[in-house]
Amino acid sequence: MTDTTTETAATTTTTNDVGGIAADQLRSFIERIERLEEEKENLSNDIRDVYxxxxxxxxxxxxxxxxxxxxxxxxxxLAEQDEILELYRRAVNV
Known part of the structure:
Protein backbone atom coordinates (compact mmCIF):
# COMPACT_ATOMS: atom_id res chain seq x y z
CA MET A 1 0.00 0.00 0.00
CA THR A 2 2.84 2.35 0.74
CA ASP A 3 4.20 1.68 -2.73
CA THR A 4 0.87 2.64 -4.33
CA THR A 5 0.71 5.88 -2.33
CA THR A 6 4.28 6.72 -3.25
CA GLU A 7 3.60 5.84 -6.86
CA THR A 8 0.45 7.97 -6.87
CA ALA A 9 2.30 10.87 -5.25
CA ALA A 10 5.14 10.49 -7.75
CA THR A 11 2.66 10.43 -10.63
CA THR A 12 0.94 13.55 -9.28
CA THR A 13 4.27 15.31 -8.90
CA THR A 14 5.27 14.26 -12.42
CA THR A 15 2.06 15.65 -13.96
CA ASN A 16 2.56 18.98 -12.18
CA ASP A 17 6.25 19.19 -13.08
CA VAL A 18 7.15 19.56 -16.73
CA GLY A 19 10.84 19.55 -17.51
CA GLY A 20 11.65 20.30 -13.86
CA ILE A 21 9.24 23.27 -13.79
CA ALA A 22 6.25 23.41 -11.47
CA ALA A 23 3.61 23.82 -14.18
CA ASP A 24 0.76 24.78 -11.83
CA GLN A 25 2.81 27.47 -10.15
CA LEU A 26 4.03 28.83 -13.50
CA ARG A 27 0.47 28.85 -14.87
CA SER A 28 -0.67 30.72 -11.75
CA PHE A 29 2.00 33.40 -12.22
CA ILE A 30 1.14 33.80 -15.91
CA GLU A 31 -2.58 34.12 -15.18
CA ARG A 32 -1.93 36.73 -12.47
CA ILE A 33 0.25 38.73 -14.86
CA GLU A 34 -2.43 38.53 -17.56
CA ARG A 35 -5.09 39.82 -15.14
CA LEU A 36 -2.83 42.68 -14.05
CA GLU A 37 -2.06 43.57 -17.68
CA GLU A 38 -5.79 43.73 -18.35
CA GLU A 39 -6.31 45.98 -15.31
CA LYS A 40 -3.42 48.17 -16.45
CA GLU A 41 -5.01 48.55 -19.88
CA ASN A 42 -8.32 49.51 -18.29
CA LEU A 43 -6.59 52.09 -16.08
CA SER A 44 -4.76 53.53 -19.09
CA ASN A 45 -8.08 53.93 -20.86
CA ASP A 46 -9.55 55.66 -17.80
CA ILE A 47 -6.60 58.06 -17.62
CA ARG A 48 -6.93 58.82 -21.33
CA ASP A 49 -10.62 59.59 -20.77
CA VAL A 50 -9.80 62.01 -17.93
CA TYR A 51 -7.29 63.85 -20.13
CA LEU A 78 12.48 68.94 -8.23
CA ALA A 79 14.21 71.93 -6.61
CA GLU A 80 17.54 70.88 -8.13
CA GLN A 81 15.96 70.48 -11.56
CA ASP A 82 14.34 73.93 -11.27
CA GLU A 83 17.69 75.51 -10.35
CA ILE A 84 19.46 73.89 -13.28
CA LEU A 85 16.65 74.87 -15.65
CA GLU A 86 16.85 78.49 -14.45
CA LEU A 87 20.65 78.49 -14.88
CA TYR A 88 20.34 77.15 -18.42
CA ARG A 89 17.58 79.63 -19.28
CA ARG A 90 19.79 82.52 -18.15
CA ALA A 91 22.70 81.11 -20.15
CA VAL A 92 20.68 81.20 -23.37
CA ASN A 93 18.67 84.35 -22.53
CA VAL A 94 15.29 82.66 -22.31
Missing part, protein backbone atom coordinates in the same frame (compact mmCIF):
# COMPACT_ATOMS: atom_id res chain seq x y z
CA UNK A 52 -9.87 64.03 -22.94
CA UNK A 53 -12.44 65.43 -20.52
CA UNK A 54 -9.95 68.02 -19.23
CA UNK A 55 -9.06 68.99 -22.80
CA UNK A 56 -12.72 69.43 -23.71
CA UNK A 57 -13.08 71.94 -20.86
CA UNK A 58 -10.08 73.95 -22.09
CA UNK A 59 -7.13 72.62 -20.10
CA UNK A 60 -3.77 72.04 -21.79
CA UNK A 61 -3.17 68.31 -21.40
CA UNK A 62 0.52 68.60 -22.25
CA UNK A 63 1.00 70.88 -19.24
CA UNK A 64 -1.18 68.62 -17.11
CA UNK A 65 1.05 65.64 -17.96
CA UNK A 66 4.09 67.68 -16.93
CA UNK A 67 2.42 68.54 -13.63
CA UNK A 68 1.62 64.89 -12.95
CA UNK A 69 5.25 63.96 -13.68
CA UNK A 70 6.54 66.78 -11.44
CA UNK A 71 4.25 65.80 -8.56
CA UNK A 72 5.75 62.30 -8.62
CA UNK A 73 9.26 63.68 -8.13
CA UNK A 74 11.04 64.05 -4.82
CA UNK A 75 10.95 67.68 -3.65
CA UNK A 76 14.75 67.93 -3.47
CA UNK A 77 15.14 66.54 -6.99
Missing amino acids: AEAKSTGFDTKIMRQLVRLRKMDRDD
Whole structure:
Protein backbone atom coordinates (compact mmCIF):
# COMPACT_ATOMS: atom_id res chain seq x y z
CA MET A 1 0.00 0.00 0.00
CA THR A 2 2.84 2.35 0.74
CA ASP A 3 4.20 1.68 -2.73
CA THR A 4 0.87 2.64 -4.33
CA THR A 5 0.71 5.88 -2.33
CA THR A 6 4.28 6.72 -3.25
CA GLU A 7 3.60 5.84 -6.86
CA THR A 8 0.45 7.97 -6.87
CA ALA A 9 2.30 10.87 -5.25
CA ALA A 10 5.14 10.49 -7.75
CA THR A 11 2.66 10.43 -10.63
CA THR A 12 0.94 13.55 -9.28
CA THR A 13 4.27 15.31 -8.90
CA THR A 14 5.27 14.26 -12.42
CA THR A 15 2.06 15.65 -13.96
CA ASN A 16 2.56 18.98 -12.18
CA ASP A 17 6.25 19.19 -13.08
CA VAL A 18 7.15 19.56 -16.73
CA GLY A 19 10.84 19.55 -17.51
CA GLY A 20 11.65 20.30 -13.86
CA ILE A 21 9.24 23.27 -13.79
CA ALA A 22 6.25 23.41 -11.47
CA ALA A 23 3.61 23.82 -14.18
CA ASP A 24 0.76 24.78 -11.83
CA GLN A 25 2.81 27.47 -10.15
CA LEU A 26 4.03 28.83 -13.50
CA ARG A 27 0.47 28.85 -14.87
CA SER A 28 -0.67 30.72 -11.75
CA PHE A 29 2.00 33.40 -12.22
CA ILE A 30 1.14 33.80 -15.91
CA GLU A 31 -2.58 34.12 -15.18
CA ARG A 32 -1.93 36.73 -12.47
CA ILE A 33 0.25 38.73 -14.86
CA GLU A 34 -2.43 38.53 -17.56
CA ARG A 35 -5.09 39.82 -15.14
CA LEU A 36 -2.83 42.68 -14.05
CA GLU A 37 -2.06 43.57 -17.68
CA GLU A 38 -5.79 43.73 -18.35
CA GLU A 39 -6.31 45.98 -15.31
CA LYS A 40 -3.42 48.17 -16.45
CA GLU A 41 -5.01 48.55 -19.88
CA ASN A 42 -8.32 49.51 -18.29
CA LEU A 43 -6.59 52.09 -16.08
CA SER A 44 -4.76 53.53 -19.09
CA ASN A 45 -8.08 53.93 -20.86
CA ASP A 46 -9.55 55.66 -17.80
CA ILE A 47 -6.60 58.06 -17.62
CA ARG A 48 -6.93 58.82 -21.33
CA ASP A 49 -10.62 59.59 -20.77
CA VAL A 50 -9.80 62.01 -17.93
CA TYR A 51 -7.29 63.85 -20.13
CA ALA A 52 -9.87 64.03 -22.94
CA GLU A 53 -12.44 65.43 -20.52
CA ALA A 54 -9.95 68.02 -19.23
CA LYS A 55 -9.06 68.99 -22.80
CA SER A 56 -12.72 69.43 -23.71
CA THR A 57 -13.08 71.94 -20.86
CA GLY A 58 -10.08 73.95 -22.09
CA PHE A 59 -7.13 72.62 -20.10
CA ASP A 60 -3.77 72.04 -21.79
CA THR A 61 -3.17 68.31 -21.40
CA LYS A 62 0.52 68.60 -22.25
CA ILE A 63 1.00 70.88 -19.24
CA MET A 64 -1.18 68.62 -17.11
CA ARG A 65 1.05 65.64 -17.96
CA GLN A 66 4.09 67.68 -16.93
CA LEU A 67 2.42 68.54 -13.63
CA VAL A 68 1.62 64.89 -12.95
CA ARG A 69 5.25 63.96 -13.68
CA LEU A 70 6.54 66.78 -11.44
CA ARG A 71 4.25 65.80 -8.56
CA LYS A 72 5.75 62.30 -8.62
CA MET A 73 9.26 63.68 -8.13
CA ASP A 74 11.04 64.05 -4.82
CA ARG A 75 10.95 67.68 -3.65
CA ASP A 76 14.75 67.93 -3.47
CA ASP A 77 15.14 66.54 -6.99
CA LEU A 78 12.48 68.94 -8.23
CA ALA A 79 14.21 71.93 -6.61
CA GLU A 80 17.54 70.88 -8.13
CA GLN A 81 15.96 70.48 -11.56
CA ASP A 82 14.34 73.93 -11.27
CA GLU A 83 17.69 75.51 -10.35
CA ILE A 84 19.46 73.89 -13.28
CA LEU A 85 16.65 74.87 -15.65
CA GLU A 86 16.85 78.49 -14.45
CA LEU A 87 20.65 78.49 -14.88
CA TYR A 88 20.34 77.15 -18.42
CA ARG A 89 17.58 79.63 -19.28
CA ARG A 90 19.79 82.52 -18.15
CA ALA A 91 22.70 81.11 -20.15
CA VAL A 92 20.68 81.20 -23.37
CA ASN A 93 18.67 84.35 -22.53
CA VAL A 94 15.29 82.66 -22.31
